[in-house]
Amino acid sequence: MNTVMDAMQGYGVSTTHYLQTNYKDAQGLFLWVSWAADLRNTFFIFFPLWFHLRASVGIKLIWVAVIGDWLNLVFKWILFGERPYWWVHETPYYSNITAPQIEQYPMTCETGPGSPSGHAMGAAGVYYTLVTSVLAIMLSKKKKAASKNWYLKTTLWTAFWGVQVCVCLSRVFIAAHFPHQVITGVVTGMIVAECFNRTQWIYSASLKKYFYTTLFLLSFAVGFYVLLKALGVDLLWTLERAQKWCVRAEWVHLDTTPFASLLRNMGTLFGLGLGLHSPLYTESRKSTSATFRTGCIVSSLLLLHLFDSFKPPTHTAALFYLLSFCKSATVPLATVSIIPFCVSGALSINNKKNL
Secondary structure: HHHHHHHHHHHHHHHHHHHHHHHHHHHHHHHHHHHHHHHHHHHHHHHHHHHHHOOHHHHHHHHHHHHHHHHHHHHHHHOOOHHHHHHHOOOHOOOOOOOOOOOOOOOOOOOOOOOOOHHHHHHHHHHHHHHHHHHHHHHHHOOOOHHHHHHHOOOOOHHHHHHHHHHHHHHHHHHOOHHHHHHHHHHHHHHHHHHHHHOOHOOOOOOHHHHHHHHHHHHHHHHHHHHHHHHHOOOHHHHHHHHOOOOOOHHHOOOOEEEEEEEEHHHHHHHHHHOOOOOOHHOOOOOOHHHHHHHHHHOOOOHHHHHOOOOOOOOOOHHHHHHHHHHHHHHHHHHHHHHHHHHHHHHHHHHHOOO
C-alpha cells in the first residue's frame, strides 16, 4: 500500500514540477484561482448575493459549505494525507534519485492534512449547488424549446467543469495538494451538494435545530480529536511539518489549522440560525421590492468586505478561535437580519419624505 501511495505522490510532485516549469507565466492566475476558491468568498460574496435574490439558494449554500468543510476536516483526520511541499523532503522515495525542485507560494503552506482537498471540495459543492439551483429556477419557468434547455445546461455545466479544472490545477501548481487529493475533493463535494439538493428540512429548521446541529458537529469533531489523541494519534502532526518545511515562516497561518476552520464553520451555521429567527428578519421580510433587494445586496457586499478586513489576533490561540467563531456568526446574522432591517427602515423614511 505504501508503495502505491509513494508512486501516486511521486507522480503528483512530478506534475507540480511540470506545471511550475512550463506554466510559470500563469502563476498569477493560479494564485488568484486558489484565493477565489476559498470558502470565505462563499460566505462574504455568494451568500449575501443569492440570499437576497432567492433565500432558499443562499440557505442551501451555507449548509453545503459548512457541512462539506466539516466532512472535509473529519476525512483529513482519518486519511492522514500528505502535502507535496513537505512530502518531497520527508519521503525516502527519492533516496536513489534527485527529487524535483518545487517552489512554494504564500498560499502553499496549509497546515492541515491534504486529503481530500478542501478548496476543490468546497468549490465543487458550492458551484454544483449554484448550477443546479439556476437550472431549477430557469427550467421551472415557462417551458422553453428543448434546444434552448440543452444550450443552457451545456453552458452551465461547461462553466462548472472549467472552474473545477482551474481549481484543481491551481492547488497542484502551488504544491498544496497531489492530483488524487483534488479529484477526491471534487467528487466528494458534488456528493454533498447533491444530498442537500434532496434535503428540504433545512429551509424550515428551527433555531433549536440550528443550535443542536452546531453543538453536535462541534462536539463530534472535538470528541473525535480527543479520542484519537487518547489512542496516541497526533492529529496536529501536520502543523509541525508545515513549520519545518515552509520556506517562509510568515506563510504558515493559524487560520489554516483544522480547529480554525471548524470554529469558522460552526459560527457561520449558528449565525444563520440566529439571523433567520431574528425579529429583525421577520420585520424586513415585509419589503420585497427590487430597490430593497438591490440595497440589501450592495450594502451587504460593502459592509462584509470591510468586516472581512478585521483579522483576529493570533498571539493567543484560544482568543483567536473565539473571535473567529464570533466573526463568522456575525456574517450571516448581519446579512439576513441586521442589514435588511436597516435598509428597510431607510427606504421607509425616504418614502415618507417623498409623500
